Amino acid sequence: MKTNPMSVLVRLVVLGLLVAGFHAKPANAQTLSGKFTLSSATRWAQVTLPPGDYSFKMDAMSPGYKFTVSRGAQHVALIVGRAYNYTSSARSEMMVENGTVRGFTLAPMGMTFLYPAKNPGGREVPREPQAAQVIPIAAVSVGR
Numbered sequence: 414m415k416t417n418p419m420s421v422l423v424r425l426v427v428l429g430l431l432v433a434g435f436h437a438k439p440a441n442a443q444t445l446s447g448k449f450t451l452s453s454a455t456r457w458a459q460v461t462l463p464p465g466d467y468s469f470k471m472d473a474m475s476p477g478y479k480f481t482v483s484r485g486a487q488h489v490a491l492i493v494g495r496a497y498n499y500t501s502s503a504r505s506e507m508m509v510e511n512g513t514v515r516g517f518t519l520a521p522m523g524m525t526f527l528y529p530a531k532n533p534g535g536r537e538v539p540r541e542p543q544a545a546q547v548i549p550i551a552a553v554s555v556g557r
Contacts, residue, residue, distance in 0.1 A: 445519055446470045447550045449507055457482075457514040458528060460490040471519070478526065480517075494526040505550035519550075 448468045455462050462482070471480045471494070478494030500523055508516035510530075518525040 444470060444472050445521060447505060447519075449548055449550045451548065453512065455509055455512055455514060457490065458492045460492065462489065496527045496529075497524045498527065499523055500525045507548040507550060509546040509548060 446469065448466065450466050451462055451464050453464050460482075462484075465484055467482055467484050467489075469480050469482045471478060478497070480490075480492040480494065481488055482490040482492060494517075500518060500520075502518050502520050502523075502525070504518065505520045506518050507514055508518070513530065514528050515530070516525050516527055
């Protein structure tokens with residue numbers, strides 16, 4: 414049986430790209446950490462956080478962008494980053510509407526994570542004009 418040299422070359426190139434892809438790390442792989450203070454009880458995804466000082470860490474290497482939220486030395490929540498938008502905001506901040514986190518902007522990553530309002534049936538609630546609270550996120554640091 415005669416093999417086509419071009420076919421062998423194409424297979425080797427594809428195999429090489431697959432191997433390189435499995436071992437490559439994203440260029441923006443980073444761990445972010447920061448602090449924020451809540452003045453009232455605030456719902457974030459499935460968790461309600463009481464008022465107080467919090468810190469968070471987010472490992473961009475983990476699938477789903479998971480935020481580990483801590484109060485002092487105790488981990489109190491693991492929040493999965495939902496849909497996100499790329500942003501050019503220079504400020505890291507949390508956007509809260511009616512006591513619920515709707516957005517979480519991390520300026521060093523250039524991303525805003527979005528948490529839409531849901532009704533009990535699981536569908537998105539129509540947005541009404543509401544007063545929003547913007548909570549600054551302090552001391553955002555990037556590590557690798």
